[in-house]
Structures are given as C-alpha cells and as structure tokens.
Amino acid sequence: GAGVSQSPRYKVAKRGQDVALRCDPISGHVSLFWYQQALGQGPEFLTYFQNEAQLDKSGLPSDRFFAERPEGSVSTLKIQRTQQEDSAVYLCASSTGTAINEKLFFGSGTQLSVL
C-alpha cells in the first residue's frame, strides 16, 4: 500500500478481554516500531522489529503485552486481560532502513478504550 495501515481504527474492550491490533507497514520497510500514546501525551516507545526479529521490547509495560512480526512484514500487538490503564492510541511506524535518523512513516493508529 501507499502508507502504513493500522486496523481496527477504534477498539472498545471490556476489562479482562484480549485484543489484537494489526499493522501493515510500507512494503519493503525493514524497521517497525510500536508506540503507545496516552491522552494529551506524546507517543512512548513500546517495541522495535528489524525484519522478523524483535530487537527491543523494553517499552512493553507488562507481560500482558506481546508483539510479533513473523514474516517480517505485518505485525500484531496483542494485549491480554486488558486493564483501564491500557486505554490509549497505539501507533505503528516503519522505516526503510535501520539508521537512527531514518524518517519514520506512521499509521493513523488504533484507539483502544477499555471499559
């Protein structure tokens, strides 16, 4: 596709439910990032993939959060037993290479509301 695509755009979950958020990066992009953006805040790093390898997951807030990118393209962020504090916009970004100054291309995010 022309850009980074995320689905669903909105997700409402009852506390305790599991959710899965999908990211389709730009074709051929090596790097993929997940960020969490709480209301009124800037995005915060969750995890980073280089192709299919998850090189950094230090930002995942708890072991309820799990991310994968099995074939080095589409990525899924899974949150188990959702809590109210998980309510946020989850942004995915990709870039062509691995240099730290690479331009990131962001999706429009998934807004998760946990009731």
Place this chain on the structure above:
Amino acid sequence: AQTVTQSQPEMSVQEAETVTLSCTYDTSENNYYLFWYKQPPSRQMILVIRQEAYKQQNATENRFSVNFQKAAKSFSLKISDSQLGDTAMYFCAFIGLREKLTFGTGTRLTIIP
C-alpha cells in the same frame, strides 16, 4: 535517559502570521538528532523537519525552519506564513545513539482564519 520539554500546551495565531514553538531537551550524548512531527486530527504523525546535532546550520523546509541552539539544548520550530492546514498537534522529538526516539508532550497549534 533524555527528556524533551514543550512548555506551550496550546498556541494560536492568525493565518499568514509567523509562529514559533519551543522545545528544550536534556541529554548527555554529543551525537543525536532532533525532529518536529505534526499530528493532525487523523492521528497520523508526519515528519516536518529534522536536524542533525553535528550540523551548525539550521534546517529549513519551505515555510518551516528551526532555531537549534546546541549549548542551550533548545530546538524551536518557526512556521512562516501560517496556513489553516497547519492546525495540528506538534511534537518535538529526540533520538541519540544510546537512546530511543523520545517525544515531548506536544503543542496544540490553531491557525485562525
């Protein structure tokens, strides 16, 4: 870990005027990069401008320019001839060789017709 501070939660300016958004940061690194991102209501973050710390010359992209003061750890964004489409949240961001991309809390900019 570095911090990025944006002290102006909201700003507004008349169309066609110039506006400056402030950003300061704190880091112990010497080589790093600074960015300004725009986030419209669509939520998609869009890169506005990028500055390498080792370059003294301030970056410019059409109507957008920065004032990078390395010693003061300041990185402000100037928008000239502001347009209605510039209305958005603006985030300052930092990345270093040893640090992940870190965003400030953002400035909500409104361009008034």
